[in-house]
Amino acid sequence: MAGIYIHIPFCKSRCIYCDFYSGTDFSFLNRYIDALCSEIAARKDYLNGATIETVYFGGGTPSVLSSKHFEQIFEALEVNFGLSHCQELTLEANPDDMSDAFFRSIAPFPFNRLSMGVQSFNDAHLRFLHRRHTSNEAKDAIVRAKRFGFDNISIDLMFGLPNQTIDDWQESLLQAIEHEVNHISAYHLIYEEGTPLWRMKEQGTVREIDEELSVRMFEVLIDTLTQNGFEHYEISNFALPEFRSRHNSSYWNATPYLGVGAAAHSYNGSERSYNVADTLRFCEAMEQGLDCYEIEHLFRSERYDDMVITALRTCEGLAIEKVRTLFGADYVDYLMQQAAPYLKSGQLRLTPTHLVLTRAGIFISDGIMSNLLRTE
Protein backbone atom coordinates (compact mmCIF):
# COMPACT_ATOMS: atom_id res chain seq x y z
CA MET A 1 0.00 0.00 0.00
CA ALA A 2 1.40 3.40 -0.98
CA GLY A 3 0.42 6.89 -2.12
CA ILE A 4 1.52 9.40 -4.72
CA TYR A 5 1.57 13.16 -4.23
CA ILE A 6 1.75 15.45 -7.29
CA HIS A 7 2.88 19.03 -6.65
CA ILE A 8 1.60 21.78 -8.97
CA PRO A 9 3.54 24.91 -7.95
CA PHE A 10 1.53 27.53 -9.84
CA CYS A 11 -0.93 30.08 -8.43
CA LYS A 12 -2.75 32.95 -10.14
CA SER A 13 -1.75 35.18 -7.23
CA ARG A 14 -0.12 34.69 -3.86
CA CYS A 15 -2.00 34.72 -0.56
CA ILE A 16 -0.26 36.81 2.09
CA TYR A 17 0.18 34.03 4.64
CA CYS A 18 1.38 31.27 2.32
CA ASP A 19 4.82 29.70 2.49
CA PHE A 20 4.08 26.72 0.23
CA TYR A 21 6.36 26.49 -2.75
CA SER A 22 4.55 28.04 -5.73
CA GLY A 23 4.91 30.92 -8.19
CA THR A 24 2.75 33.02 -10.49
CA ASP A 25 4.74 32.66 -13.73
CA PHE A 26 2.78 30.24 -15.91
CA SER A 27 5.06 30.63 -18.93
CA PHE A 28 6.69 27.24 -18.45
CA LEU A 29 3.68 25.30 -17.16
CA ASN A 30 3.73 22.91 -20.15
CA ARG A 31 7.44 22.33 -19.67
CA TYR A 32 6.83 21.62 -15.99
CA ILE A 33 4.16 19.01 -16.74
CA ASP A 34 6.57 17.26 -19.14
CA ALA A 35 9.20 17.27 -16.38
CA LEU A 36 6.69 15.97 -13.83
CA CYS A 37 5.83 13.05 -16.09
CA SER A 38 9.53 12.34 -16.61
CA GLU A 39 9.98 12.15 -12.85
CA ILE A 40 7.00 9.77 -12.51
CA ALA A 41 8.72 7.46 -15.02
CA ALA A 42 12.20 7.88 -13.52
CA ARG A 43 11.02 7.00 -10.01
CA LYS A 44 8.63 4.19 -10.86
CA ASP A 45 10.59 1.75 -8.65
CA TYR A 46 10.73 4.03 -5.61
CA LEU A 47 7.77 2.32 -3.95
CA ASN A 48 9.03 -1.21 -4.73
CA GLY A 49 5.91 -2.17 -6.62
CA ALA A 50 3.53 -1.37 -3.73
CA THR A 51 -0.12 -0.98 -4.69
CA ILE A 52 -1.09 2.66 -5.17
CA GLU A 53 -4.15 3.33 -3.05
CA THR A 54 -4.22 7.12 -3.00
CA VAL A 55 -3.21 9.93 -5.33
CA TYR A 56 -3.26 13.56 -4.25
CA PHE A 57 -2.83 16.58 -6.53
CA GLY A 58 -1.74 19.48 -4.30
CA GLY A 59 -0.10 22.81 -4.69
CA GLY A 60 0.04 25.54 -5.51
CA THR A 61 -3.22 25.33 -7.37
CA PRO A 62 -3.81 22.08 -9.30
CA SER A 63 -7.17 23.40 -10.50
CA VAL A 64 -5.28 25.69 -12.93
CA LEU A 65 -4.35 22.65 -15.04
CA SER A 66 -6.09 21.93 -18.34
CA SER A 67 -7.61 18.59 -19.31
CA LYS A 68 -4.60 18.06 -21.56
CA HIS A 69 -2.28 18.35 -18.54
CA PHE A 70 -4.38 15.93 -16.49
CA GLU A 71 -4.46 13.49 -19.40
CA GLN A 72 -0.68 13.57 -19.64
CA ILE A 73 -0.17 13.07 -15.89
CA PHE A 74 -2.74 10.28 -15.58
CA GLU A 75 -1.22 8.46 -18.51
CA ALA A 76 2.21 8.61 -16.83
CA LEU A 77 0.72 7.36 -13.55
CA GLU A 78 -1.15 4.54 -15.25
CA VAL A 79 1.85 3.38 -17.29
CA ASN A 80 4.37 3.53 -14.46
CA PHE A 81 2.35 2.66 -11.35
CA GLY A 82 -1.12 1.48 -12.38
CA LEU A 83 -4.15 3.01 -10.72
CA SER A 84 -6.58 0.09 -10.88
CA HIS A 85 -6.47 -0.36 -7.05
CA CYS A 86 -6.50 3.33 -6.29
CA GLN A 87 -9.30 4.13 -3.86
CA GLU A 88 -8.96 7.86 -3.35
CA LEU A 89 -7.91 10.47 -5.92
CA THR A 90 -7.98 13.98 -4.52
CA LEU A 91 -7.76 17.23 -6.42
CA GLU A 92 -7.03 20.44 -4.54
CA ALA A 93 -9.09 23.21 -6.10
CA ASN A 94 -9.59 26.90 -5.48
CA PRO A 95 -13.19 28.11 -5.48
CA ASP A 96 -12.52 30.76 -8.15
CA ASP A 97 -11.53 28.04 -10.63
CA MET A 98 -14.57 25.85 -10.07
CA SER A 99 -16.79 26.85 -12.98
CA ASP A 100 -19.06 24.53 -14.96
CA ALA A 101 -16.35 24.43 -17.63
CA PHE A 102 -13.79 23.33 -15.03
CA PHE A 103 -15.96 20.44 -13.88
CA ARG A 104 -16.60 19.40 -17.47
CA SER A 105 -12.85 19.46 -18.13
CA ILE A 106 -12.05 17.12 -15.19
CA ALA A 107 -15.01 14.78 -15.79
CA PRO A 108 -12.94 12.26 -17.84
CA PHE A 109 -10.50 11.76 -14.96
CA PRO A 110 -10.98 9.48 -11.96
CA PHE A 111 -11.00 12.14 -9.21
CA ASN A 112 -13.37 11.12 -6.43
CA ARG A 113 -12.47 13.72 -3.79
CA LEU A 114 -12.15 17.50 -3.86
CA SER A 115 -10.17 19.52 -1.33
CA MET A 116 -11.16 23.18 -1.54
CA GLY A 117 -9.12 26.09 -0.16
CA VAL A 118 -12.10 28.03 1.23
CA GLN A 119 -10.30 29.37 4.36
CA SER A 120 -13.23 31.53 5.51
CA PHE A 121 -16.83 32.37 4.74
CA ASN A 122 -16.23 35.99 5.79
CA ASP A 123 -15.52 38.37 2.87
CA ALA A 124 -13.46 40.83 4.92
CA HIS A 125 -11.18 38.01 6.08
CA LEU A 126 -10.90 36.59 2.55
CA ARG A 127 -9.86 40.01 1.26
CA PHE A 128 -7.34 40.40 4.07
CA LEU A 129 -5.77 37.03 3.20
CA HIS A 130 -5.67 38.01 -0.50
CA ARG A 131 -7.80 35.04 -1.46
CA ARG A 132 -9.26 35.40 -4.94
CA HIS A 133 -12.79 34.25 -4.10
CA THR A 134 -15.68 35.61 -2.08
CA SER A 135 -17.76 33.75 0.45
CA ASN A 136 -20.63 33.38 -2.03
CA GLU A 137 -18.26 32.04 -4.69
CA ALA A 138 -17.04 29.40 -2.23
CA LYS A 139 -20.61 28.38 -1.44
CA ASP A 140 -21.50 28.25 -5.14
CA ALA A 141 -18.41 26.12 -5.80
CA ILE A 142 -19.49 23.56 -3.19
CA VAL A 143 -23.01 23.40 -4.67
CA ARG A 144 -21.60 23.10 -8.19
CA ALA A 145 -19.18 20.33 -7.17
CA LYS A 146 -22.11 18.33 -5.83
CA ARG A 147 -24.12 18.95 -8.97
CA PHE A 148 -21.23 17.53 -10.97
CA GLY A 149 -21.26 14.38 -8.85
CA PHE A 150 -18.66 14.96 -6.12
CA ASP A 151 -19.92 13.48 -2.86
CA ASN A 152 -16.60 13.66 -1.01
CA ILE A 153 -15.71 17.30 -0.44
CA SER A 154 -13.19 18.63 2.02
CA ILE A 155 -12.64 22.31 2.77
CA ASP A 156 -9.78 24.10 4.50
CA LEU A 157 -10.67 26.77 7.05
CA MET A 158 -8.43 29.14 9.01
CA PHE A 159 -8.84 30.60 12.46
CA GLY A 160 -6.84 32.97 14.62
CA LEU A 161 -7.00 35.74 12.00
CA PRO A 162 -6.43 39.35 13.09
CA ASN A 163 -9.73 40.91 14.20
CA GLN A 164 -11.55 37.58 13.90
CA THR A 165 -14.06 37.11 16.70
CA ILE A 166 -15.41 33.89 18.15
CA ASP A 167 -18.72 34.65 16.43
CA ASP A 168 -16.97 35.12 13.05
CA TRP A 169 -15.24 31.78 13.47
CA GLN A 170 -18.37 29.98 14.56
CA GLU A 171 -20.24 31.45 11.60
CA SER A 172 -17.66 30.03 9.15
CA LEU A 173 -17.98 26.62 10.79
CA LEU A 174 -21.78 26.76 10.64
CA GLN A 175 -21.65 27.72 6.96
CA ALA A 176 -19.46 24.68 6.28
CA ILE A 177 -21.92 22.44 8.13
CA GLU A 178 -24.89 23.99 6.35
CA HIS A 179 -23.24 23.28 2.99
CA GLU A 180 -22.81 19.63 3.99
CA VAL A 181 -19.13 19.18 3.32
CA ASN A 182 -17.79 15.82 4.49
CA HIS A 183 -14.39 16.83 5.78
CA ILE A 184 -12.86 19.97 7.29
CA SER A 185 -9.17 20.74 7.80
CA ALA A 186 -8.85 23.69 10.19
CA TYR A 187 -5.57 25.49 10.77
CA HIS A 188 -4.57 28.35 13.01
CA LEU A 189 -3.06 31.24 11.03
CA ILE A 190 0.73 31.12 11.27
CA TYR A 191 2.99 34.11 10.64
CA GLU A 192 5.56 32.24 8.54
CA GLU A 193 8.85 34.08 8.29
CA GLY A 194 9.38 35.76 4.91
CA THR A 195 5.69 35.99 3.98
CA PRO A 196 3.98 39.36 3.43
CA LEU A 197 1.89 38.66 6.52
CA TRP A 198 5.01 38.16 8.63
CA ARG A 199 6.37 41.50 7.35
CA MET A 200 3.08 43.18 8.27
CA LYS A 201 3.45 41.86 11.79
CA GLU A 202 7.07 43.03 11.95
CA GLN A 203 5.98 46.50 10.80
CA GLY A 204 3.18 46.54 13.37
CA THR A 205 0.35 46.80 10.86
CA VAL A 206 -1.24 43.56 12.08
CA ARG A 207 -1.30 41.98 15.50
CA GLU A 208 -1.51 38.33 16.44
CA ILE A 209 -4.57 37.45 18.45
CA ASP A 210 -3.89 36.59 22.06
CA GLU A 211 -3.35 33.04 23.18
CA GLU A 212 -6.52 32.87 25.25
CA LEU A 213 -8.63 33.68 22.18
CA SER A 214 -6.68 31.13 20.10
CA VAL A 215 -7.45 28.42 22.62
CA ARG A 216 -11.09 29.46 22.78
CA MET A 217 -11.34 29.26 18.96
CA PHE A 218 -9.85 25.78 19.00
CA GLU A 219 -12.43 24.77 21.61
CA VAL A 220 -15.24 26.22 19.51
CA LEU A 221 -13.89 24.31 16.51
CA ILE A 222 -13.86 20.97 18.33
CA ASP A 223 -17.23 21.49 20.03
CA THR A 224 -19.07 22.79 16.96
CA LEU A 225 -17.89 20.08 14.62
CA THR A 226 -18.14 17.11 16.99
CA GLN A 227 -21.65 18.20 18.01
CA ASN A 228 -22.56 18.11 14.32
CA GLY A 229 -21.40 14.56 13.68
CA PHE A 230 -17.78 15.15 12.71
CA GLU A 231 -15.10 12.90 14.11
CA HIS A 232 -12.02 14.76 15.36
CA TYR A 233 -9.63 12.17 13.93
CA GLU A 234 -6.44 14.22 13.75
CA ILE A 235 -5.45 17.44 15.53
CA SER A 236 -6.40 19.64 12.55
CA ASN A 237 -8.82 17.30 10.73
CA PHE A 238 -12.47 16.46 11.14
CA ALA A 239 -14.52 14.01 9.08
CA LEU A 240 -18.05 12.70 8.88
CA PRO A 241 -18.13 8.89 9.30
CA GLU A 242 -16.37 7.13 6.39
CA PHE A 243 -14.89 10.39 5.07
CA ARG A 244 -11.44 10.52 6.67
CA SER A 245 -8.74 11.46 4.17
CA ARG A 246 -7.05 8.18 3.26
CA HIS A 247 -4.11 9.97 1.69
CA ASN A 248 -3.36 12.18 4.68
CA SER A 249 -4.00 9.28 7.06
CA SER A 250 -1.27 7.37 5.28
CA TYR A 251 1.22 10.14 6.21
CA TRP A 252 0.25 9.73 9.86
CA ASN A 253 0.50 5.93 9.62
CA ALA A 254 3.97 5.99 8.03
CA THR A 255 2.73 4.50 4.75
CA PRO A 256 5.30 4.99 1.96
CA TYR A 257 4.58 7.69 -0.60
CA LEU A 258 6.24 9.21 -3.62
CA GLY A 259 6.02 12.97 -4.05
CA VAL A 260 6.73 14.26 -7.55
CA GLY A 261 7.35 17.79 -8.70
CA ALA A 262 9.31 20.76 -7.42
CA ALA A 263 9.56 20.83 -3.60
CA ALA A 264 7.76 17.50 -3.20
CA HIS A 265 8.85 15.07 -0.46
CA SER A 266 8.91 11.28 -0.53
CA TYR A 267 9.17 8.58 2.12
CA ASN A 268 9.81 4.88 1.68
CA GLY A 269 10.14 3.61 5.24
CA SER A 270 13.90 4.04 5.60
CA GLU A 271 14.63 7.38 3.97
CA ARG A 272 13.05 10.66 3.03
CA SER A 273 13.85 12.54 -0.14
CA TYR A 274 13.31 16.20 -0.84
CA ASN A 275 12.94 17.52 -4.38
CA VAL A 276 14.57 20.82 -5.27
CA ALA A 277 12.23 23.73 -4.44
CA ASP A 278 12.82 25.51 -7.72
CA THR A 279 10.57 24.92 -10.71
CA LEU A 280 13.15 25.83 -13.34
CA ARG A 281 15.92 23.75 -11.77
CA PHE A 282 13.48 20.87 -11.44
CA CYS A 283 12.63 21.11 -15.17
CA GLU A 284 16.29 21.30 -16.18
CA ALA A 285 17.23 18.28 -14.04
CA MET A 286 14.43 16.19 -15.54
CA GLU A 287 15.30 17.26 -19.10
CA GLN A 288 18.92 16.18 -18.54
CA GLY A 289 17.93 12.88 -16.91
CA LEU A 290 19.42 13.93 -13.55
CA ASP A 291 18.12 13.36 -10.03
CA CYS A 292 16.57 16.43 -8.47
CA TYR A 293 16.37 15.40 -4.82
CA GLU A 294 18.38 15.13 -1.64
CA ILE A 295 18.12 11.99 0.44
CA GLU A 296 17.98 11.83 4.20
CA HIS A 297 18.60 8.36 5.61
CA LEU A 298 16.63 7.92 8.79
CA PHE A 299 18.32 6.52 11.87
CA ARG A 300 16.31 4.42 14.29
CA SER A 301 15.83 7.36 16.66
CA GLU A 302 14.59 9.56 13.79
CA ARG A 303 12.10 6.94 12.66
CA TYR A 304 10.88 6.69 16.25
CA ASP A 305 10.53 10.50 16.40
CA ASP A 306 8.56 10.51 13.15
CA MET A 307 6.21 7.89 14.52
CA VAL A 308 5.64 9.80 17.77
CA ILE A 309 4.96 13.08 15.97
CA THR A 310 2.59 11.62 13.40
CA ALA A 311 0.77 8.94 15.41
CA LEU A 312 0.10 11.15 18.43
CA ARG A 313 -1.69 13.63 16.16
CA THR A 314 -4.36 11.01 15.48
CA CYS A 315 -7.30 10.09 17.70
CA GLU A 316 -6.06 6.47 17.82
CA GLY A 317 -2.70 7.62 19.19
CA LEU A 318 0.62 5.81 19.37
CA ALA A 319 0.58 2.00 19.40
CA ILE A 320 2.89 0.85 22.21
CA GLU A 321 3.47 -2.63 20.77
CA LYS A 322 4.41 -1.11 17.43
CA VAL A 323 7.08 0.96 19.17
CA ARG A 324 8.34 -2.20 20.90
CA THR A 325 8.40 -4.23 17.66
CA LEU A 326 10.05 -1.58 15.53
CA PHE A 327 12.42 0.02 18.02
CA GLY A 328 12.81 -2.31 21.02
CA ALA A 329 11.91 -2.40 24.72
CA ASP A 330 14.34 0.39 25.63
CA TYR A 331 12.35 2.80 23.44
CA VAL A 332 9.10 1.82 25.17
CA ASP A 333 10.74 2.35 28.56
CA TYR A 334 11.95 5.78 27.48
CA LEU A 335 8.54 6.67 26.02
CA MET A 336 6.66 5.71 29.18
CA GLN A 337 9.15 7.50 31.40
CA GLN A 338 8.78 10.71 29.39
CA ALA A 339 5.01 10.32 29.20
CA ALA A 340 4.57 9.81 32.96
CA PRO A 341 4.12 13.50 33.95
CA TYR A 342 1.52 14.00 31.20
CA LEU A 343 -0.33 10.82 32.20
CA LYS A 344 -0.42 12.13 35.74
CA SER A 345 -1.66 15.57 34.68
CA GLY A 346 -4.33 14.09 32.39
CA GLN A 347 -2.86 15.46 29.15
CA LEU A 348 -2.07 11.94 27.91
CA ARG A 349 -4.02 8.78 28.58
CA LEU A 350 -3.13 5.15 28.21
CA THR A 351 -5.58 2.71 26.62
CA PRO A 352 -4.77 -1.03 26.75
CA THR A 353 -2.83 -0.59 23.49
CA HIS A 354 -2.16 3.10 22.76
CA LEU A 355 -0.86 6.35 24.19
CA VAL A 356 -3.36 9.07 23.29
CA LEU A 357 -3.53 12.85 23.67
CA THR A 358 -6.49 13.92 25.77
CA ARG A 359 -8.44 17.06 24.94
CA ALA A 360 -6.33 18.96 27.47
CA GLY A 361 -3.21 17.53 25.83
CA ILE A 362 -4.22 18.58 22.31
CA PHE A 363 -3.82 22.23 23.28
CA ILE A 364 -0.16 21.71 24.21
CA SER A 365 0.56 18.87 21.80
CA ASP A 366 3.79 20.34 20.41
CA GLY A 367 5.33 20.58 23.87
CA ILE A 368 4.25 17.06 24.83
CA MET A 369 5.56 15.54 21.61
CA SER A 370 8.90 17.28 21.83
CA ASN A 371 9.41 15.78 25.30
CA LEU A 372 8.76 12.27 23.97
CA LEU A 373 11.36 12.49 21.17
CA ARG A 374 14.80 10.89 21.17
CA THR A 375 16.71 13.35 18.99
CA GLU A 376 17.34 17.03 19.73
Ligand code: SF4
Ligand atom coordinates in the same frame (compact mmCIF):
# COMPACT_ATOMS: atom_id res chain seq x y z
S1 SF4 B 1 -2.56 29.42 -0.17
FE1 SF4 B 1 -2.82 28.15 -2.00
S2 SF4 B 1 -3.62 29.58 -3.57
FE2 SF4 B 1 -2.74 30.84 -1.93
S3 SF4 B 1 -0.62 31.23 -2.60
FE3 SF4 B 1 -0.58 29.42 -1.26
S4 SF4 B 1 -0.72 27.67 -2.62
FE4 SF4 B 1 -1.36 29.49 -3.80
